[in-house]
Amino acid sequence: MSDDNQVNITINDQPVTVPKGTLLVDAAKEVGVEIPVFCYHEKLGPFGCCRMCLVEVEKMPKLTTACTQTVMPDMVVRTESPKVVKAQQGVLEFTLLNHPLDCPVCDKGGECPLQDNTFKFGSGTTRMEFDRADNDKVTPLSPVITIDRERCIACQRCTRYSDIIEQEQALVMLNRGFKNEVHTFCDEPYATRYSGNVIDICPVGALTNTEFRFKARSWNLDNAETLCAHCGCNCNMTLGSRTNKLMRIQTRPNDLVDDGWICDKARFGYDFIESEDRLLEAGTVVGGARKKVNALDAAVQVADSLSKIVDEYGPESVGFLGSAYGTNEELYLYQKLFRSVLGTNNLDHKTYQDTPGLPIDHYDFLNVETANLVLLIGSDPAEELPILDLRIKKAVTRRGVKLAILNDQKTALDKFAELSSTYNVGADGAALSALANGLAEGGAGDESVTGISAEQMKSLVELIRSGKKVCVVYNPASLTGNSIHMLKHLLSVIGKIPDIECGAIPAAPSTNAVGAMDMGILPDFSPGGTPADKGLSAMEMIDKAESGELKALLMYRSNPVVDFPGGKRVEAALKNLNLLVVHDMMETETSQLAHIILPSNGPGYDEGTTTNIGGRVQYRRRGLNTKNLPDWKIVSKMINSLSEEPVEYITSFNVTEEISEKVPGYGEINKKSIRKEGKTREPVTSVNGSVPQVEKVNSADQGLKLRVATRLFTRDKILSTSSPLAHHFLPSTVNVHADDAAKLGFSEGDEAVLSANGAEVRAKVEISNRCNPGAVIVPMVADDQGVQGLAGGGSVSWVEVKKG
Amino acid sequence: MIAKTFDGIKNLLIGLGVTFRNLVSKPVTFSYPEDKRIMPERYRGRHFLNRDENGLERCVGCSLCSVNCPVGCIHVVAAENNPDHPVSEGERYAETYEINLLRCIYCGYCEEACPVDAVVLREHYELADYDRDNYIATKSDLLVYPEPNQFKVNILGNTTRV
Ligand code: SF4
Ligand code: SF4
Ligand code: SF4
Ligand code: SF4
Ligand code: FES
Numbered sequence: 001m002s003d004d005n006q007v008n009i010t011i012n013d014q015p016v017t018v019p020k021g022t023l024l025v026d027a028a029k030e031v032g033v034e035i036p037v038f039c040y041h042e043k044l045g046p047f048g049c050c051r052m053c054l055v056e057v058e059k060m061p062k063l064t065t066a067c068t069q070t071v072m073p074d075m076v077v078r079t080e081s082p083k084v085v086k087a088q089q090g091v092l093e094f095t096l097l098n099h100p101l102d103c104p105v106c107d108k109g110g111e112c113p114l115q116d117n118t119f120k121f122g123s124g125t126t127r128m129e130f131d132r133a134d135n136d137k138v139t140p141l142s143p144v145i146t147i148d149r150e151r152c153i154a155c156q157r158c159t160r161y162s163d164i165i166e167q168e169q170a171l172v173m174l175n176r177g178f179k180n181e182v183h184t185f186c187d188e189p190y191a192t193r194y195s196g197n198v199i200d201i202c203p204v205g206a207l208t209n210t211e212f213r214f215k216a217r218s219w220n221l222d223n224a225e226t227l228c229a230h231c232g233c234n235c236n237m238t239l240g241s242r243t244n245k246l247m248r249i250q251t252r253p254n255d256l257v258d259d260g261w262i263c264d265k266a267r268f269g270y271d272f273i274e275s276e277d278r279l280l281e282a283g284t285v286v287g288g289a290r291k292k293v294n295a296l297d298a299a300v301q302v303a304d305s306l307s308k309i310v311d312e313y314g315p316e317s318v319g320f321l322g323s324a325y326g327t328n329e330e331l332y333l334y335q336k337l338f339r340s341v342l343g344t345n346n347l348d349h350k351t352y353q354d355t356p357g358l359p360i361d362h363y364d365f366l367n368v369e370t371a372n373l374v375l376l377i378g379s380d381p382a383e384e385l386p387i388l389d390l391r392i393k394k395a396v397t398r399r400g401v402k403l404a405i406l407n408d409q410k411t412a413l414d415k416f417a418e419l420s421s422t423y424n425v426g427a428d429g430a431a432l433s434a435l436a437n438g439l440a441e442g443g444a445g446d447e448s449v450t451g452i453s454a455e456q457m458k459s460l461v462e463l464i465r466s467g468k469k470v471c472v473v474y475n476p477a478s479l480t481g482n483s484i485h486m487l488k489h490l491l492s493v494i495g496k497i498p499d500i501e502c503g504a505i506p507a508a509p510s511t512n513a514v515g516a517m518d519m520g521i522l523p524d525f526s527p528g529g530t531p532a533d534k535g536l537s538a539m540e541m542i543d544k545a546e547s548g549e550l551k552a553l554l555m556y557r558s559n560p561v562v563d564f565p566g567g568k569r570v571e572a573a574l575k576n577l578n579l580l581v582v583h584d585m586m587e588t589e590t591s592q593l594a595h596i597i598l599p600s601n602g603p604g605y606d607e608g609t610t611t612n613i614g615g616r617v618q619y620r621r622r623g624l625n626t627k628n629l630p631d632w633k634i635v636s637k638m639i640n641s642l643s644e645e646p647v648e649y650i651t652s653f654n655v656t657e658e659i660s661e662k663v664p665g666y667g668e669i670n671k672k673s674i675r676k677e678g679k680t681r682e683p684v685t686s687v688n689g690s691v692p693q694v695e696k697v698n699s700a701d702q703g704l705k706l707r708v709a710t711r712l713f714t715r716d717k718i719l720s721t722s723s724p725l726a727h728h729f730l731p732s733t734v735n736v737h738a739d740d741a742a743k744l745g746f747s748e749g750d751e752a753v754l755s756a757n758g759a760e761v762r763a764k765v766e767i768s769n770r771c772n773p774g775a776v777i778v779p780m781v782a783d784d785q786g787v788q789g790l791a792g793g794g795s796v797s798w799v800e801v802k803k804g
Numbered sequence: 805m806i807a808k809t810f811d812g813i814k815n816l817l818i819g820l821g822v823t824f825r826n827l828v829s830k831p832v833t834f835s836y837p838e839d840k841r842i843m844p845e846r847y848r849g850r851h852f853l854n855r856d857e858n859g860l861e862r863c864v865g866c867s868l869c870s871v872n873c874p875v876g877c878i879h880v881v882a883a884e885n886n887p888d889h890p891v892s893e894g895e896r897y898a899e900t901y902e903i904n905l906l907r908c909i910y911c912g913y914c915e916e917a918c919p920v921d922a923v924v925l926r927e928h929y930e931l932a933d934y935d936r937d938n939y940i941a942t943k944s945d946l947l948v949y950p951e952p953n954q955f956k957v958n959i960l961g962n963t964t965r966v
Contacts, residue, residue: 104866104919105894137895214884214896215866 009075024066024077025053035079036088036117038203039155042259044164050095050155052117054087055079063087089123096126098133098178099204100150110218114153119361133178142189143727144210144268145199147182152206154180165261166194167393167416173306182206191727193386193712196267200251206610211268212248213529216240221247224623227610228266229325229511229603230718231364233387234612239433239604239623241392243682246273246604246624248273256596256677257365257616259394263386265712266511268724273604273624274618275720277587280628295598297627300696302554302581302596303337303638309552309579310342319346319541319550322521323557324510326631327608327620329655331512331519332527332663333635334556339526345535346550349521351564353484353537354476354508356517356529357686359492361503363471364614368505369395373467376405378428378478382412383712383779384509385613388473389413404463406431408478408707409735409777410770419463424451425775426796429483429694436490438781439464439497451772470494472504476513477710481795483625485692507613509710515611518665518684528664529684542566545573547690557600557716561589565797567759567789583631586717589783600631608652609659609674611681617669618678665786703800704740705775706756708787734763734801735770735777745799751804754778756797759789761804776801843927850928851903854921855944855964861891861947863922865898869914877907878914892919901946905931906939 005020011028018027023046028035038050048068055066063084066077078084096118103109126479135149154173159182170190174183184190199207221240228235235258238250249267253260260690272278282298283290293301295521306318320338322331331349338344368374368391381389389412395401396416405420406414408428414420423431427450434445438461444454452460464470472491476484494502507515520527523535536544542564544550553574562569574580574593582594585602600606607622607630632652638648649655653671660669665684673679713719713728734752736744746752750765754776763778770777776799778787791797834841843849854862865882883899891897914923923946933939 102894105864105896109866214865214882216882217871220867220869376868 007071007073007075009071009073011077012079018071020071022071024055024069024071027071028077028079033079034120036067036113036121037067038113038117038153040155041157041160044157044160044201047156047160050153051091052088052095054084054091056081056084067680080241085121088121092118092122093126093128095153097128098135098150099153100132102151105214106148106151106205107208107213108151108202108218112205113203135181136420140189140210141182141207142191142195144264144724145190145195146208146210146213148206148208149181150634151204152182153204155203157201157203158182158207161198161201162190162192164194165197165390165394167397168192170195177665189727193265193382194261194263194390196264197251197261199267201265209248216242224621225252226604226623227618227622228262229610230265230269231265231385231387232507232508232511232513232613233258233385234511234610234616234618234620235266235387236618237262237266241624242468245320245623246270254677255366256613257612257618258387259365261390262386263712264725264728265719267385269713269719270604271720271723272586272602272718275586277717277720278602279584279587279591279597279599282599283599285595287804290597295634298596298598299634299637299639302598303387303641304594305579306342306552306554306581306638307642310344313551315342315344316346316535317549317551318342318344319536319544319553320344320348320521321538321541321553321555321558321560322347322349322516324508324516325515325557325680326512326516327606327610327652328512328519328659329652330556330606330631330635331516331521331607332659333632333639333655334554335520335527336637336647337635337642338554339520339532341639343521345533346541347521347535348523348538348541349516349558350477350508351511351538351621352477352479353482354506354517354522354573354688355484355488356522356525357504357684358504359488359686360472360495362505362615362680362683363505364616365391365505366473367469367503368392368473369399369401371395371401371467371469373404373463373470373473375470375472376403376407376413376417376473377432377466377472378407379408379473379475379507380407380411380413380478380509380710381473384475385507385708386574386712388505388507388613392416392473401461403462404469406435406460408771408775409709410768419456421452421456421458421460422772424449424772425707425777426480427451428479429481429692432483432486432490433694435460436486436493441488441495448462464494465497465500468499468501470500470502472502473507474504475507475509477508477510482692486694488686489691505613510801512610514613514615515617518611518658518663518681520663526664527659528666529686530664531687532636538564542570545577548576551577551633552581553577554581554583555590555594556583557585557592557602559584559588561593562716562783562786563788565788567757567786569757583634588717593640598634599628601626601628606630609656609669613680615680615683616678617666617674617681619671619674631723703756703798704736706754706790706797706799707771707775708775708791709777709779710788711779711781714780715784717783730779730781732761732763732781732787733766733779735766735768735779736801737769737771737773737775739768739773740776740799740801741767744803746803753802753804754790754799755802756790756799759786761785761787761790843929845927846905847927847929848910848915848925848933850905850926851908851914851941851946852924852926852945852948853901854924855947856893860893861897861922862893862920863898863901863918864894864920865896865901866919868917868919869923872913872917873908874911874913875907875909877904878902879904896944901947903941904939905941906936933962 038052046068048065054063056078083576142148159171224239236252236254238252240247282295310391362455370798403417408425431450437443444457526532581596582591583598585600605626660666665682746765754761867880870878879902881900
């Protein structure tokens, strides 16, 4: 008995049952029959240009390509008949006609489908008697990708990738016949955010990694199956090293997370690993000079000094500023140190407001594809979470999912959206409340406040109502003031609409934003979303440090001097502290102010679990060895030197075990369950009670509202000036609306000076209607741009924009 | 009794005959180390790296020798050639090429694997030394390419006559 959706076929005399619509190549894999391919790639779909996959199908007069042929009932397929063997040998002979055969010097050698297929299916000789074609060898396609045109077999995987997956059409095939070449428009560099993936999918050594070229052979590498630590997607990747030197980074497909891709920041943005600015030694600052000390001694000293301050001024006088870039284990231990041992609730890791847990389901990446509608709120995936961006593009272009966008700025995804509404900068609370009201009882809010017309609001409401499965993707970091509560209210309103299945993805850009909240690095929640007495939030800690009430702060991988709104004020506040401990992997503006420095290993050297925005907990393996102690050892040393109940961890997994015991939602997480694809943690409880009031936007007499936009390639501690990705860096720019530009008398390319809070930022004017009038958008392009110095730290910041 | 004596003398003379014959024949041994043995052409002794007719290194740093080596005693680190001053013919050359001669079992698989006939095992068999460190043959040792059966300064430092 087979149901309607299953088809029975026979491949090489073996019966197979596969779902309708399966391609022959994939069906053959089911019974372990290998059909060689070049142009076919699972994620790119059938194409049929290389003819490598020819098979014989009974009753078909000619051989057919297995990569384009779907299974039909009772098909009888042969992949090893003499006819097929002859065809395979012929195709390979043709493919190799002009192939240079420089396997010994080719980077693909050892992992090359052309080598493998020739070895397995080729004839072993050639009848070619002429000289092979002489094409361009080393040709840069972009600063990070080099193409060797002689090796290209014109399979068009790369061009299709650019067309189908990244939807950029940046690579094309030019010319015909032997002159067929992969090119970009007008020889522009091929510089998209995800360009590096073509290196992995090219079945020959034509597209090569400029950084890795000729450095090592594939079999020389020690490959660590690890995770990218740049953003909240937590894409899976392989870190290849040799003699403890990082050689290259490749994709490690995990359909539940990255769908087989990584972005260029993961692939090429690793020079921080060997940077000169790394903090490798613990130190204490005595009389302005840093003295090297043993890391464990420094940890004991930190613990003692903190407890002395607690004894003298009470537990409210110390605080912890974590970072959403740490692993769950490290953050959990720090949480334990500060909450249980030192007895303070002054913990935080962010400058915006957020609470753990969702009133509706916590969706993961797969739900983006299976939903009917994706509602994107305040999020710019292309710059913040690039692989989520690819997933949304896939959902929209290939899965028929509708996309609705509600944001204060125009983003690259707008052109894929069914509806994209732009609310005024700072009016997020009003816009979300208008939408929630619209969904609950009709109404469209006040256009003069929200900036969204009644019609648009109505169609958005309609769109959401008509969606059967709605996936809300929101970025809490882009919301101002207490709008996050309004957003959660909106989520519960959507959840209550009858016949709608819905869930949300809290798409904060940082690597472990969800994990940091789950681990209780929050002033008002202990691990697992359990409410706790309210301590000081990050910005309040800065305020109290300024007023002198807060005496000591420990910063874990956090650099408030640059990243927090306030700039100079933050710096002054930190200088005011009796004790500033910085535990970081890089020398930062904040570590310059520290009294005690602890080295942190950071991605590549560290290990532990992280929770991605979809709630999936995965293990970040160590790729390189270091002599330094892992961070969790340093923190447990601090705990042990203060607490009566000493902790003893032998590996980081012992901490994971404790997390799974103690943190609600993490019960199922253990070494085994997360080994392969990771495991989704159970949703943590959410306490989203009363409907909040919309905060009034504070107004200024003059000036424009400021929106700082996240950029993927920012010149910061991670990507330095010498990074291979430096070509992506932008000069300081300010996006001004045409109306405002006319009022202020700006024209495109003018130099502008933005000032607020005593800080000044110079920027080039770009007249674009990226936001509604009355505001400017400044992308954060570099640490030394200092744009956060303009922000006040309240809900909305105002800047004065003048000609420079 | 007399017959027995004669028999004895006869046997003694037969025995001594062998002795005397060998006394005047050419000896099969020779006085090593003053004299060296000429090894057969395909003897697998110490490794060398060949150069091509233009004096460039043949080795393109492909690591095939190293992956083929059953004991894993070859270490190759490749680098990209500067087209203006190429080290080898191809796009790549071996920046570091080291063989641990102590670990090597002189099987010749490396020579077999080399796609460009760069690494070869030659007739040089004098490999004794007092210091282990001397057994790491580096590029500068391996690229010295002596005439067949000429023993000069070998990398292990023992100087001998030709
Ligand atoms: S460069 Fe590679 S992926 Fe692109 S067409 Fe050529 S062989 Fe195919
Ligand atoms: S999308 Fe994010 S997690 Fe994925 S590779 Fe890029 S930076 Fe890393
Ligand atoms: S001769 Fe054999 S053991 Fe010695 S280096 Fe070559 S492959 Fe290795
Ligand atoms: S000696 Fe030959 S096999 Fe070894 S790295 Fe050089 S070219 Fe490759
Ligand atoms: S794989 Fe089928 S034609 Fe290329």
